[in-house]
Amino acid sequence: MKKKLLALLLVAVMLVSMLAAVSCGDNTDDNGDDKNQPGVAAGMASYDVPAEGYDGSAVTITFYHTMGKTNQEVLEYYIKEFNKLYPNITVEHAPMGGYPDLRDQIKTQLTAGAQPNIAYCYPDHVALYNVTKKVIPLDNLIGSKIEVTDALGNKTILGLTDEQLADFVEGYYKEGAAFDTLGTMYTLPMSKSTEALYYNKTFFEKHGLKVPTTWDEMEQVCEAIKKIDPNCIPLGYDSEANWFITMCEQSGSPYTSLDKKNHFVFDNETNRAFVKRFNSWYKKGYITTEEIYGSYTSGLFTATEGQRCYMVIGSTGGAKYQNPPTVDGQPLFESAMATPPQLDPSNPKVISQGPSLCLFESENPQEVVASWLFMEFLTTNVEFQAAFSMETGYAPVIKSVQNNEVYKNWLSKANGYNNLTAMSVQLALSQVDAYFVSPAFNGSSMARDQVGLLLKNALVKTEDIDAAIAKLFKDAVGKCKFSVK
Amino acid sequence: MSNQATMHEKNLQKVTSSQRVMNIVVKTLLYAFLSLMALIIVFPFYWMIISSLKSVTEYRLPIPTLFPKEILWHNYIEAFSAANLDRLFLNTVYVGVVSTLLSLVITVLCAFAFARLEFKGKNALFAALLGTMMIPGELFTITNFITVNDFGWIDTYTVLIVPFLVSIFYIYLLRQNFLQIPNELYLAAKVDGTSDLKYLWKVMIPLSLPTLISITILKMMGAWNSYVWPRLVTTSEEMRLITNGLRDAFTDMSGQANVPVQMAAVAIVSFPLFMVFLFLRKYIMKGVSRSGIKG
Numbered sequence: 001m002k003k004k005l006l007a008l009l010l011v012a013v014m015l016v017s018m019l020a021a022v023s024c025g026d027n028t029d030d031n032g033d034d035k036n037q038p039g040v041a042a043g044m045a046s047y048d049v050p051a052e053g054y055d056g057s058a059v060t061i062t063f064y065h066t067m068g069k070t071n072q073e074v075l076e077y078y079i080k081e082f083n084k085l086y087p088n089i090t091v092e093h094a095p096m097g098g099y100p101d102l103r104d105q106i107k108t109q110l111t112a113g114a115q116p117n118i119a120y121c122y123p124d125h126v127a128l129y130n131v132t133k134k135v136i137p138l139d140n141l142i143g144s145k146i147e148v149t150d151a152l153g154n155k156t157i158l159g160l161t162d163e164q165l166a167d168f169v170e171g172y173y174k175e176g177a178a179f180d181t182l183g184t185m186y187t188l189p190m191s192k193s194t195e196a197l198y199y200n201k202t203f204f205e206k207h208g209l210k211v212p213t214t215w216d217e218m219e220q221v222c223e224a225i226k227k228i229d230p231n232c233i234p235l236g237y238d239s240e241a242n243w244f245i246t247m248c249e250q251s252g253s254p255y256t257s258l259d260k261k262n263h264f265v266f267d268n269e270t271n272r273a274f275v276k277r278f279n280s281w282y283k284k285g286y287i288t289t290e291e292i293y294g295s296y297t298s299g300l301f302t303a304t305e306g307q308r309c310y311m312v313i314g315s316t317g318g319a320k321y322q323n324p325p326t327v328d329g330q331p332l333f334e335s336a337m338a339t340p341p342q343l344d345p346s347n348p349k350v351i352s353q354g355p356s357l358c359l360f361e362s363e364n365p366q367e368v369v370a371s372w373l374f375m376e377f378l379t380t381n382v383e384f385q386a387a388f389s390m391e392t393g394y395a396p397v398i399k400s401v402q403n404n405e406v407y408k409n410w411l412s413k414a415n416g417y418n419n420l421t422a423m424s425v426q427l428a429l430s431q432v433d434a435y436f437v438s439p440a441f442n443g444s445s446m447a448r449d450q451v452g453l454l455l456k457n458a459l460v461k462t463e464d465i466d467a468a469i470a471k472l473f474k475d476a477v478g479k480c481k482f483s484v485k
Numbered sequence: 486m487s488n489q490a491t492m493h494e495k496n497l498q499k500v501t502s503s504q505r506v507m508n509i510v511v512k513t514l515l516y517a518f519l520s521l522m523a524l525i526i527v528f529p530f531y532w533m534i535i536s537s538l539k540s541v542t543e544y545r546l547p548i549p550t551l552f553p554k555e556i557l558w559h560n561y562i563e564a565f566s567a568a569n570l571d572r573l574f575l576n577t578v579y580v581g582v583v584s585t586l587l588s589l590v591i592t593v594l595c596a597f598a599f600a601r602l603e604f605k606g607k608n609a610l611f612a613a614l615l616g617t618m619m620i621p622g623e624l625f626t627i628t629n630f631i632t633v634n635d636f637g638w639i640d641t642y643t644v645l646i647v648p649f650l651v652s653i654f655y656i657y658l659l660r661q662n663f664l665q666i667p668n669e670l671y672l673a674a675k676v677d678g679t680s681d682l683k684y685l686w687k688v689m690i691p692l693s694l695p696t697l698i699s700i701t702i703l704k705m706m707g708a709w710n711s712y713v714w715p716r717l718v719t720t721s722e723e724m725r726l727i728t729n730g731l732r733d734a735f736t737d738m739s740g741q742a743n744v745p746v747q748m749a750a751v752a753i754v755s756f757p758l759f760m761v762f763l764f765l766r767k768y769i770m771k772g773v774s775r776s777g778i779k780g
Contacts, residue, residue: 062720068734068736069566094721097733101716101732105716108717293547298545299546299547300547392737
């Protein structure tokens with residue numbers, strides 16, 4: 001009897017704790033939905049900058065990023081440079097692994113109020129963080145005219161000057177305002193990459209092929225290459241999600257929207273049509289993608305035997321992986337790069353990627369202002385932007401870097417044999433007017449995952465294509481909607 | 486008569502030879518199966534080793550090579566320099582040893598109390614402890630994080646050691662083992678005037694040594710392999726453990742990893758654990774089988 005009672009009691013305790021856990025989950029979802037979204041607030045979210053600006057007090061700020069060891073060496077050098085201007089600001093920086101690790105770390109720390117002061121971020125991350133409303137809107141800091149005097153006696157304003165604002169690459173800067181319809185700035189760009197078409201220049205020249213600038217030309221080139229080398233897959237596209245999103249932008253058809261009642265608008269005729277077109281390419285053996293191939297398609301591009309590809313559309317950040325293979329130190333071919341194909345080459349659209357920086361709330365307002373000064377330093381300092389670009393192969397976010405002599409010299413060494421990195425930065429800088437960004441909201445990350453999956457699954461479908469594609473679109477929208485319920 | 490005997494002998498010989506054939510067939514099949522299983526187990530290790538010796542280009546070939554065309558030993562040197570492996574090693578060993586020792590003390594005392602001592606609510610308390618095993622540890626992650634953050638423990642050794650000192654599973658394992666030791670020994674010891682602690686030290690621990698060794702090994706392996714918690718509660722590189730270092734150090738900003746160097750680091754890190762298992766595997770098996778519990 002006693003044991004039965006004990007067993008009943010334990011079952012009851014278990015049920016109560018389960019119900020409590022479920023109800024906790026519901027609350028979180030409610031909070032995560034409408035009211036706390038930046039785009040839904042009645043007015044623009046703002047941060048009250050302390051009237052004294054930075055008062056020179058000693059503060060320690062933390063900066064989370066995803067930099068590897070060599071990139072950190074550059075950062076550490078410039079932290080010392082920053083400290084020459086602001087010796088009382090101690091910057092502690094910490095690598096957090098990859099971007100998903102960084103996001104998960106900050107997400108957890110936000111629940112405990114233990115977030116860092118500054119962090120690398122992608123727009124989707126910021127939309128997620130902002131469910132807690134702890135990401136600082138930057139507009140008041142950017143526009144602040146409060147005077148600041150650094151340790152060298154230079155007087156400047158706390159915010160960005162008109163020259164500094166004009167110096168940002170517009171497409172990169174605008175990414176910081178992709179979070180609501182009011183254009184509230186939450187991030188500043190740090191360093192950027194984009195997508196490029198890598199091609200085997202030696203092969204193209206040998207067979208008199210023209211580098212495709214449109215998708216129609218791409219189809220013709222793939223057909224021609226397939227005739228020359230029937231065993232090859234002419235084109236590898238690394239990111240299915242980027243492909244889908246870029247095609248939406250190039251077609252002028254909807255992908256996602258900031259309208260909270262209808263975020264996921266990618267199920268439409270235009271989008272289904274381009275997916276169907278690429279499905280026919282896949283059937284003809286023209287294309288593969290990272291997910292279908294099982295790895296970055298640079299593996300096919302640099303293959304020395306067996307199946308290979310002659311074109312890759314991939315990140316400029318990974319340019320070094322497209323350097324041609326060598327035998328006895330001699331490159332087997334010459335690689336080259338171009339802007340990815342367009343639907344309308346007179347109005348090109350290429351995706352903008354790479355980290356931005358965001359600031360988090362802190363109990364001490366001086367930490368926030370000190371973090372802003374450091375963020376401003378990293379994003380507007382020409383020497384740092386140049387050094388970081390040369391180290392990472394990512395494009396600088398300010399235009400004036402291109403006038404830096406060291407940087408110019410580095411760019412001039414670009415070649416298609418062993419320095420595609422510099423070439424990729426040249427290309428990224430040459431297509432600055434073509435960048436676009438997608439709206440960021442709580443759920444935009446899911447939309448990106450789903451359209452990538454959709455495209456991958458649609459490419460390999462063989463029967464009843466229209467019905468299969470329609471179902472894939474419907475399922476993807478359904479999953480996106482479910483994720484933000 | 487002699488004819489009959491010869492027939493019988495012949496029959497016997499037939500039976501024996503058919504048995505022998507059957508034996509050979511069964512053994513062949515058995516060994517073929519075991520060899521296949523062994524291959525399946527060994528293959529990931531083989532893949533790790535050959536990948537650690539390839540170039541990135543070779544690693545990314547559409548048709549993977551089963552042996553490196555060019556053996557790159559310098560991947561191992563690069564692994565050390567890229568990941569600061571020595572510091573990660575030291576941290577992991579320190580956390581592993583300290584947490585294992587403290588955990589052993591707690592486990593032994595708890596298991597002894599639940600196995601031998603009589604006190605009010607013993608069974609209810611033990612049932613409640615077992616009940617906690619039904620809740621996945623991941624559910625506690627956020628609450629534990631908030632707690633240790635409030636304690637100011639973030640980025641310290643304390644936070645890597647203290648939260649996982651008590652393992653109900655190990656207490657249960659050892660308690661089952663202690664229960665198998667006859668009560669008469671305890672009573673005889675009591676008659677001789679032995680204290681509980683002395684009995685525990687002199688009788689129970691020596692008799693349960695295999696289980697304790699397996700607990701030690703499992704705990705060490707747990708510390709060595711832990712990933713999520715150390716990742717969450719350490720913010721500086723000086724406090725990171727080996728698993729986090731392996732994950733962080735080899736991915737560039739575009740998210741692409743230098744897999745050969747990463748594999749070299751994984752091989753280096755797996756080596757001590759591999760040796761531990763190689764030399765102490767009989768204790769792991771014995772400990773688990775003696776307590777009458779499946780792995």
